[in-house]
Amino acid sequence: MFRNYIKVAWRNLKRQPFFTFLNTFGLALGMAGGILISLYIHSELSFDTMFKDADRIYRINADVKFGGTEQVFAEVSAPMAEAVQKDYPYIELTTRFRNNGSMLIRKRDESLNVKENGVAFTDSTFFKMFGIDLLHGDARTALTEPNTLVMTKTAAEKHFNLVNAVGQTLLMDNEFTYTVTGVIEDMPKNSFLRDHGVFMSMASYQDSRNGEWGNHNYPTFIKLRPDANIEGFQEYLNTVLGAYVIPWAQDYFPGITEAQFIAAGNHLLYDTIALTDIHLYSDRSAELSRNGSIQNVYILAVIAIFLIVLACVNFMNLSTAVSLKRAKEIGIRKTLGSNKAGLIRQFLTESGLISFISLLFSVLLATLVLPLFNELADTSIAIPFTNPYFWILLLISALLLGILSGSYPAFFMSKFVPAKVLKGSGKSNIGGSGIRNSLVVVQFTISIFLIVSTLIVFQQLKFIQNKDLGFSRDQVLVIEDVYSAGDQALSFKEEVQKLGSVKSASISSFLPTPSARTDSSFFIEGVMDQEHAINMQAWRVDHEYINTLGLEIIAGRDFDRQFVSDSTAIILNETAVKNMGVTPEEALGMRLKRNLGEGNQTLSTVIGVVKNFHFTSLKNDIASLSLSLGRDSDVMVAKLRAGSFSESIAQIERIWNDMAAEAPFAYYFMDESFNNTYQAEQRLGRIFMTFTLLSIIIACLGLFGLATFNAERRIKEIGIRKVLGASVGQITYKLSIDFLRLVGVAILVSLPLGWYAMAKWLESFSYRIEINIWVFVIATLLAIVISILTVSFQSIKAAMVNPTKSLRAE
Incomplete structure (x- = not known):
């Protein structure tokens, strides 16, 4: 009987090719869209699930409000890992990272550097924590000694024959010598470490051994024992402020208590996030990789549902409309003895057949447009043709879709009354x-x-x-790794400034687009208490920085080489001045001390105030910021005149090759970096x-x-x-x-x-x-x-x- 249903269904589909095409093509489009979005959502939801014991791994976060600034960190202080390991008996392992960004790497017997993005320091427990096996080397000792590192397979192949990589030495940033002690597989594309290729031993990083609880620079992960629960660990984290942070702070604020800290409107809250939740649920300062958003996943899921609903509605609409043409056929079938159930099975067979034909077309369509979708969504998903679960899920989905979209037409047509439709009067009364x-x-x-x-x-x-961001990002060229020019960095800048196509140039490590950042606490002279702290970004810049980026000074003046005292001068933004409780004019001449416990007790004099400019995402309010003179030289920004940018870049590259031939010439335009933020x-x-x-x-x-x-x-x-x-x-x-x-x-x-x-x-x-x-x-x-x-x-x-x-x- 089923074979007869199929045969009759096929004949009916061929009899009405136009409506069959509309139904099939509409369903295929909806299903193809659903397949692509479903694969994308599956990829997003699968982040970090490949790591061993991923369900027991958590990252410690810190929410900080101090000095008028609120921040949410994906990092905690260096001593946190040791403290939780010592105090909380249900911790199996801890691992810290310290992101280092990019570094220039070369073998000692070679002169040309290779830039490696995604370099981080990490503890020796890294491999055991995440269940990472080494292709070459011993995981037990790979990162235990100072000046050792482990590379991914791709990173190692840039420098060595893969088999002979272990034991080789590398020069990092033309200064530090490291020995390769292991090679691992490339980090999975759907992991929080996907952008990292080099892992250096934390034992090499002196700062990691300090007891400083006021800085938050270390993404710290814990693995709980199987018999532990995260709620118990959270209760312990609630005690860390009183047990460790406040005693540390008492060295600088004698007599301060946890109650006083909170009463001043400050807070320091520690909590955790599951490893598998980081990609979609975490949007904090200093994430190890750019994360996605669960909100976007929900939006795409809704779009996929919309597409399927649209396709089903199409089928229902067209099928019920075309059913009027089949009214007499149904009347005759009923007169000859067909019952309602038999007719429903017949029509559901037809809808199922269309659904399965549409499925074949949808898979073909999805395959053809997948490269475009990957480019559109900036992903690298693939259709899992060899996965039997994929096909089983597709077949079940097609069956359900056929039943769903065909159920109303089937029940609708099975209700036709033979006496009405065979008289010819039924079309207007069928409804x-x-x-x-x-x-x-x-x-x-x-x-x-x-x-x-x-x-x-x-x-x-x-x-x-x-939007007017408060700084100029158009025609601003950013040259990376200027520090590799060593003593020639300033000469490089001077030569670039001589070019007719360059308006001005500045060297700094701080840009109002994604770049290295640091926070510091400042105190007005004579007022050294935590209630009056001003927490702000502290950027070290040169004399041309404000002019090159087009920042607007609303009070006071810019840095000036004629004033030797500017070496201890500071320029604030409007938010910082507001947090000080004064006007921009009143702030001029005030002196601020930076940080707690530093040996240098020099006071910085405010010489100017710049108009607020956006140096973080527009999702965030503008925070406090200070500019002071310094010799940080990660990048150089050059404001170009209108004209041939390619010629200007070629001229700058020639100067670079004369002064820093051992380093690759890497650059980008600031507006591109800004757009990448979104x-x-x-x-x-x-x-x-x-x-x-x-x-x-x-x-x-x-x-x-x-x-x-x-x-x-x-x-x-x-x-x-x-x-x-x-x-x-x-x-x-x-x-x-x-x-x-x-x-x-x-x-x-x-x-x-x-x-x-x-x-x-x-x-x-x-x-x-x-x-x-x-x-x-x-x-x-x-x-x-x-x-x-x-x-x-x-x-x-x-x-x-x-x-x-x-x-x-x-």
Whole structure:
């Protein structure tokens, strides 16, 4: 019997090729989109699950409020690991990292450096903590000694024959000699260490052995014993402030108590996050890699559901509409003895067949567009053709989709009354138009919602790109690793400044785009108590920094070589001055002491105040900042004049090669670095746009099919109207207006939903747009134009048919 169902289903599909194509193509588009998004979501959810005992590994976080500044760190103090290991008996292992960014590496017998990104110090427990096996070397001793390092396979292959890597020596940043003691596989692409290729022994890093509880520089991981629970460890963390931090602080604030610290409006809260939650749930300062967002996963999941719903609605709508053509077939079947259950099985077989055909096309479509999707989403997912679970899941999904999308048409058609449909009077009485109309409203509600969302996402991105950040990022070239020029760094800058294409140049390690950062506590002269501390970023810059980046001085002056005293001068931003409780003019001449317990007790005199500028993401408020003169030389920024940038870069590279030939010439433009800060939002915008277009195509397929069917069903009515004098325009209006009313209802439903959802999304930005009415006007006009174009083609075509053809049978 089932074979008969298949045979009859196949014949019916061939009998109506146009509607079969619309159903199949619509479902295939929805399923292909669902497959791609599902694979992406699976990749996001699988982050860090590959590590051994991942369910027992946690990272310790720190939430700090001190000196008027609130910060959330993915790092804690250096002594934290030793303290928890000693105090809490349920800790199996601890491991710290100290991110070092990039380094120049070369073999001692070679002159040319290779830049290695993703270098970090780590404890020797690293391998046991994460279950990492060495391809070469001994995990028990690989990172126990100072000046040793372990490299990933890819990093090692840049420098050595892989087998002979262990025992080789490397010169790091032209200064430090390290011995390679191990080689490991490359870090998985879906791990928090994916950007790292070199791990140096923590024993090499002197700072890691200090007892400083006030600095937060070490991402610290713990592995609990199998019989432990994280709640118990959290209770212990709540005691760390009183047990360790306050006694340490008493050396600088005699007599301070935990109660006084809290009463002053400060806090230091430690908590944990599971290793497998870091990628999607953590957005803190100093993450080891750029993380994703669970919010974006939810958004993409909703989009995938929308696509599947649109495809199912298409199928239901077209199937119930076309069923009117099969009314007499159903009547005859019932007259000859078919029961309702048999008809339902027949129609579900047809929907299942379409679903499985669509599945094949969807896999083909997903395979073809996967490279484009990977580029769009900045990922590297692959379709797991060899995984049997993938195919089982697809087949089950196709079966469920076939049942879901075919259930309403099947039950709808099985209810036809033979006496009515065989008389020829049943078409007008069969009904179902109310359900079809509701489904059209659902389709366009989803499509208009996505249009509104896309417009708002791109409007926010445009706002970010065009916002006055308080500094100049256009035509600013950033040259990396200037420190590798050694004593020639200043000469390099002077030679670059002589170029006619360069307005000005500055050397520093601090940029208002992602770069090295440090926080310090400052105290106004004579007021050394924690209630009056000012916590702020402390950037070391040169005399040309403010001019090169176009910062605006609103009080006082810039650094000046004519004033020798500027070596101890300091320039603050508006937020820092506000936290001091004075005006910019009042701040001039005030003296500040930096940090606690430093041997250098020199006071810094405020000589200027710069207008606030954004040096972190627009998701964050502008924090306090200080600028002082220093010799940090990680990068050089050069403000270029308008003209041929490629020629200017070539001139700078020639100067570089004369002064630092052993280091590669690496550069980027500051606006590119700024845009990279918002990669997640840019990806979301591109994905929104792509799948919004896909949803519109699916909705239009259904509307086009319904318009075609409607025109066919009313062909004789159209002929009579033309004979009685109706124009093509009048007939087109008559055929189109019902569909436009449905789109109007969809507009009324979708606009409030779109406003609410995007208002929630915008709340994650401290600086954001106001949702303007024109967004909804554009979305409304787009929906109306799209629906008119979709419906009017078939309506005009039907209105132009010669009435003698349509009425010949009457």
